[in-house]
């Protein structure tokens with residue numbers, strides 16, 4: 001797949017909430033086809049502080065206007081500095097990287113479970129599943145109401161449910177406490193999940209118990225982002241695999257996860 005390694009112009013940095021922002025960047029060249037689950041390595045600045053590029057799922061692409069966007073949660077120095085960037089500044093991007101989610105047959109029922117910024121890969125996926133005539137339910141979890149983002153956008157592609165730990169939005173508890181999981185025969189043919197490892201493992205456990213096909217997108221820490229340094233490996237039934245190259249999307253049965 002053709003890769004772009006180019007400086008992109010910052011079009012907008014929008015903060016829907018104080019610790020997360022959406023950054024939109026214009027590519028100087030046509031954007032190649034981006035698949036749901038692909039990510040980009042973003043160079044934040046050339047200082048020893050945040051020397052390595054940081055990986056982020058591609059939130060959305062406007063091919064006509066050559067705009068690519070990301071949903072970013074402030075975690076440390078890099079994500080804080082990137083949020084301070086201004087319209088007109090330039091940021092170097094490498095993408096599209098990694099593999100993508102596989103698609104179910106048209107008409108199949110799908111549950112998408114996202115936590116925090118782990119919802120980012122699901123905008124593109126949701127759009128494709130809608131075109132594919134899949135019946136999609138989004139379940140978004142967070143600590144409180146301010147963590148439940150993009151619900152209006154997701155509702156264009158399917159039903160949107162939520163949970164918050166403090167009960168300020170949706171059902172109270174973790175995503176796996178939601179009543180959608182309470183029925184004896186879960187009405188889904190496929191589950192996708194991205195977010196904290198503990199959440200994905202809990203979702204994976206439910207999927208396995210119910211014999212539902214499940215894919216997760218891992219967010220292991222990365223250095224090179226293209227398969228050279230081996231710092232992002234995860235254990236699978238076929239030995240160690242690089243999350244940046246063979247992933248980030250894996251079928252739950254392929255991972256050697258204790259769940």
Ligand SMILES: Cc1cc2nc3c(=O)[nH]c(=O)nc-3n(C[C@H](O)[C@H](O)[C@H](O)COP(=O)(O)OP(=O)(O)OC[C@H]3O[C@@H](n4cnc5c(N)ncnc54)[C@H](O)[C@@H]3O)c2cc1C
Pocket residue numbers: 039050054055056057058070071072073074075076077078079080117118120121218219220221222248
């Ligand atoms: C494939 C992939 C897709 C991702 N997509 C998104 C996205 O769409 N939006 C988003 O906000 N974030 C995403 N992330 C996570 C993001 O890359 C990290 O939050 C970011 O690199 C942190 O950079 P920083 O300089 O702010 O923090 P650092 O200063 O590098 O780290 C701050 C602290 O966070 C920890 N940390 C850093 N990265 C991770 C990680 N990946 N997992 C767990 N702990 C970590 C460090 O150990 C340290 O304690 C993704 C990660 C991967 C691998």
Ligand code: FES
Pocket residue numbers: 221222223224225226227228229230231232233242243244245
């Ligand atoms: S980050 Fe270097 S091999 Fe994956």
